[in-house]
Amino acid sequence: MPNATCSLCGRQADTEEAPITWMTSLENGRKLLYCDQCARENVRSIEGKLDSAWW
Ligand SMILES: [Zn+2]
Incomplete structure (x- = not known):
């Protein structure tokens, strides 16, 4: 298994x-x-994406 890598x-x-x-x-x-x-840095856009996918 490779180490965890930031996307x-x-x-x-x-x-x-x-x-x-x-x-x-x-x-x-x-x-x-x-x-x-x-x-x-990206918490806002990530959460925004999750929200739109969820609803
Ligand atoms: Zn990173």
Whole structure:
């Protein structure tokens, strides 16, 4: 198993499991990972996407 890798910036975690500060997002059935930095920068658009998909 490869280490957890950020889907946006390609940053790799030290472990296979994403650190607790990272964010996971399911998009079109694919699991995407965002590192803490990208999660902070993209939390609004990610949440917006989830909301529109949910409703
Ligand atoms: Zn990142």
